[in-house]
Amino acid sequence: MLLLENIHPVAVEVLEARGFEVELLAGSLGEDELIERLAGVSLLGIRSNTNVTARVLDAAPDLLAVGCFCIGTNQVDLKAAAARGVAVFNAPYSNTRSVVELVIGEIIALARRLHEKSEKMHAGVWDKSAKGSHEVRGRTLGIVGYGNIGTQLSNLAEALGMRVIFFDTADRLAHGNAQRMKTLEELLEKADVVSLHVDGRPGNAGLFGAEQFARMKPRSLFINAARGMVVDTEALREHIVSGHIAGAALDVFPIEPKAQGDAFESPLRGLENVILTPHVGGSTQEAQEEIGFFVAGKLAGFALEGRTELSVNLPAVNAPALQEGHRIGYLHVNVPGVLASVNQLLAGAGANITGQYLATAGEQGYVVTDATEALSDDALAKLAGDEHCLWVRTWSAGA
Structure with missing residues (x-):
């Protein structure tokens, strides 16, 4: 078993207890490096920054299964894996609460401009002013993508006194008093805060660009804790600099560093009231432990007993x-x-x-x-x- 990208130690415990020899690496691997490392590997564990391509799969005849220790699986060529009989598993629910709590915290922080206040305090400046600072109660939150994360965010936002509207291309049941919008444009024109929670399917690439930011209400807030490739960050920068967007928080980016400590570049660096976090939406100890336990168990169950329940690419047989x-x-x-x-x-x-x-x-x-x-x-x-x-x-x- 090869585990990449700082997967929680509980995964190692689960797999070693089932008889696997586990190699643990802190960072992600590029295609050529991954091919070299996969010789003799039966199970591969990754997070969101390692891509398992058809070429990688072709060069790994010993590989039985891939575990995505995260929500998404778009970093794996699922069709190619299925054609080769390689099962792919993920953790679709384990870090939902962690992501939602991050977004709630960011909504409040942006509305109160806490990031800006904190930076001034660290610089020795006492700026006791209410200018640009607002309560979130009574504001309208627009959720784009109303799946597991979107619906839980909807519930917590209502508890804070926010009005919730949402848009999803799938037919979703509204929670609480949330209202479905018929179009994305309708949502953008009504929301004080827009939060993205869409998946990584290719059709969502570039979903949010200059046209969508222009549609948003003046002085509204923008949050992306979904997928980096969904947002045109240059267009976002232009709308923040112009003042049309009052603040933004991003946890995911089109290009992300491969390893801890690597340099991070983005056109959003240095902007006022912009919170940038290094893809930590699901990175709480509670979520990572649950993900490690869950995905490691699915991998071991498949390799040792042929069980495919919750596989995302092979027929799911719930054998005892x-x-x-x-x-x-x-x-x-x-x-x-x-x-x-x-x-x-x-x-x-x-x-x-x-x-x-x-x-x-x-x-x-x-x-x-x-x-x-x-x-x-x-x-x-x-x-x-x-x-x-x-x-x-x-x-x-x-x-």
């Missing part, structure tokens, strides 16, 4: 833990008749089946079969030799 007997995992092309042919082969081999679990997703199907006796090498060879087989693996209880 293997307590006794033997297990056969069969990933195959999703065409009619495969399960029938598998069962016919198992019956011919005299397998006493105790449980069978099947799921399909797009072009693939995955069937997990538990039996009292191990399947013979000849029967396994027949399964592996089928034209629709992507891979076949076996496990034994206690092994």
Whole structure:
């Protein structure tokens, strides 16, 4: 197991307890470095700054699964991983609260211009003034992307006395008194604070640029704790310098340093009432520990028992833990008749089946079969030799 990008030590504990040898690196790796490091690696753990491309996957024949110790998975070529039978797991809910608390803190800090006041105090300047400082109560928060983070932010913002409006391309149920906006433009024209919480799909690249900032209310606030590639930071700079945007907070950037201590460049550096944080939305001890425990468990469950529940790219089979007997995992092309042919082969081999679990997703199907006796090498060879087989693996209880 290779873990990159300062993944929480609890992941190491979980994996070592299951028998894995774990190598831990603090920073991310470029494509060539990653290829070199993956020789002999069964499981790879990354966060958001390491890209697993098709080229990387082609050069890593021993790789069984990739764990994204974060929410997003856009840094992995999911289609290429699925085609090679490499499972990908993430932690879609574990750092939700941490991100939301950061955004709430930033809304208050920007509205009160706390960053600016603090800098002056550190410079020895006593500036006791209410100019430009506002309460958030009664203000309108516009949430773009109303998923797990957006809805929890909605709830906490209402508790602070804010009015909440939201826009999402998917059909989402409004929480509390939140109101759905029909268009993004409608939201931008009404919100005093705009907070982005969209995912990293390619279609969201450049979602927020000069046109969107111009649509925002004069002297409104802008927050991005979603994906760096969503925002045109040059356009944001222009609207902050002009005074149209009163303040901004960004936790993610189009280009981010690879390792701790590396230089950070951005056109937003040095601007008044702009909070820049180094992608720490989910970086609380509580969130990172939960993510480490959760994703490490999913990786170990797949490698040691063939379990794919919550995989983002392979058919998700929620098979029980293997307590006794033997297990056969069969990933195959999703065409009619495969399960029938598998069962016919198992019956011919005299397998006493105790449980069978099947799921399909797009072009693939995955069937997990538990039996009292191990399947013979000849029967396994027949399964592996089928034209629709992507891979076949076996496990034994206690092994």
